[in-house]
Amino acid sequence: xxxxxxxxxxxxxxxxxxxxxxxxxxxxxxxxxxxxxxxxxxxxxxxxxxxxxxxxxxxxxxxxxxxxxxxxxxxxxxxxxxxxxxxxxxxxxxxxxxxxxxxxxxxxxxxxxxxxxxxxxxxxxxxxxxxxxxxxxxxxxxxxxxxxxxxxxxxxxxxxxxxxxxxxxxxxxx
Amino acid sequence: xxxxxxxxxxxxxxxxxxxxxxxxxxxxxxxxxxxxxxxxxxxxxxxxxxxxxxxxxxxxxxxxxxxxxxxxxxxxxxxxxxxxxxxxxxxxxxxxxxxxxxxxxxxxxxxxxxxxxxxxxxxxxxxxxxxxxxxxxxxxxxxxxxxxxxxxxxxxxxxxxxxxxxxxxxxxxxxxxxxxxxxxxxxxxxxxxxxxxxxxxxxxxxxxxxxxxxxxxxxxxxxxxxxxxxxxxxxxxxxxxxxxxxxxxxxxxxxxxxxxxxxxxxxxxxxxxxxxxxxxxxxxxxxxxxxxx
Numbered sequence: 129x130x131x132x133x134x135x136x137x138x139x140x141x142x143x144x145x146x147x148x149x150x151x152x153x154x155x156x157x158x159x160x161x162x163x164x165x166x167x168x169x170x171x172x173x174x175x176x177x178x179x180x181x182x183x184x185x186x187x188x189x190x191x192x193x194x195x196x197x198x199x200x201x202x203x204x205x206x207x208x209x210x211x212x213x214x215x216x217x218x219x220x221x222x223x224x225x226x227x228x229x230x231x232x233x234x235x236x237x238x239x240x241x242x243x244x245x246x247x248x249x250x251x252x253x254x255x256x257x258x259x260x261x262x263x264x265x266x267x268x269x270x271x272x273x274x275x276x277x278x279x280x281x282x283x284x285x286x287x288x289x290x291x292x293x294x295x296x297x298x299x300x301x302x
Numbered sequence: 303x304x305x306x307x308x309x310x311x312x313x314x315x316x317x318x319x320x321x322x323x324x325x326x327x328x329x330x331x332x333x334x335x336x337x338x339x340x341x342x343x344x345x346x347x348x349x350x351x352x353x354x355x356x357x358x359x360x361x362x363x364x365x366x367x368x369x370x371x372x373x374x375x376x377x378x379x380x381x382x383x384x385x386x387x388x389x390x391x392x393x394x395x396x397x398x399x400x401x402x403x404x405x406x407x408x409x410x411x412x413x414x415x416x417x418x419x420x421x422x423x424x425x426x427x428x429x430x431x432x433x434x435x436x437x438x439x440x441x442x443x444x445x446x447x448x449x450x451x452x453x454x455x456x457x458x459x460x461x462x463x464x465x466x467x468x469x470x471x472x473x474x475x476x477x478x479x480x481x482x483x484x485x486x487x488x489x490x491x492x493x494x495x496x497x498x499x500x501x502x503x504x505x506x507x508x509x510x511x512x513x514x515x516x517x518x519x520x521x522x523x524x525x526x527x528x529x530x531x532x533x534x535x536x537x538x539x540x541x542x543x544x545x546x547x548x549x550x551x552x553x554x555x556x557x558x559x560x561x562x563x564x565x566x567x568x569x570x571x572x573x574x575x576x577x578x579x580x581x582x583x584x585x586x587x588x589x590x591x592x593x594x595x
Binding site for chain 1: 344364368381391394397423425451453454455484485486490491510512515516524526531547548549550552575578580581
């Protein structure tokens, strides 16, 4: 009788230990690894090819930089106004975010400064009345003439209207 | 814009999307466009100003909403300032803006003694469509001629499209006075088809010598532009354009400097542009300029 009680207690203990072990291992397996940060994980020259970076959520802050509130890019007109405010405020990194990803590398410090000067030089009054709506690669696009000449496209990407050209750069001068 | 029943326009719109077809068949299609356009409008444009010398210099207008004035108000302001002719934007590529450039708005200027030219900003993207749109503008009663504004999009080997554009417009509107405007310092744009435009759209060339935008003096800007024009050996009569845009430092060009440029470049020169209502300081400058030749 006494031996049976000890055996039962041992079985209960084994069951509890097993349950806890299983739960712990499941938690470890299901945990999402943290996104590596280039600043905290320097690459070793001998480490071989780098693994592709994990996908970044649209609202994540890349490299710790602030991201524009989508409201500031909620329409082509809002994007233009935001761009003008950022130029005036000297916020190049935020200004860069108002352009399509493919255009962003062109938003250099030099381009930003040229734009900043240009919008002080000429009045920015896009011709919205004659703007042309369309589609490009599944995105809605609105093309508008910013100064009466070339058209700039504003593409709706994830709810943000992003410019496809640095429209504020002077063209043809000299 | 009446394009209903225009078989040429429909056919062109359908076919120009095919890149392989574009160059090969464009010239044949342009004839179709011309035939189509020719049947749409009965009234010809205004007089062709071959040999015409304006009594005063010209003023470019983007659109009346930009100026904050109606066509009548803008025309009266231009007349009061002493402007001799105006150039009003009539469209963009294949779009002709009949709500902005029409017989009524043109008549506001012609009735006050000014000649009116349509100008259309055009790229090589849709030459047949641009021909059709330009032709519609050129045929608006009271129009003295058409100016094609061709700029950065034509750089990089678009000579054929330039030729097709100009020839297409001339075929669509026989006898049209057809000029072009582009960069003012031609030597800095070696891949722009100046010679094609010169040959086929060369009733006048309006070089945009925007010295204030560039931040140089009017005299050095003018001198370099003239030297480059001579070196380029273009043949079209030069109707030189200056701008009242601010300098890169944000300063408006001085009235004396604008006048010095005008004094040196009679009788065809012109000013970009009729100021916006949002730049009220520029409007009072208009009557101070030396418009009269």
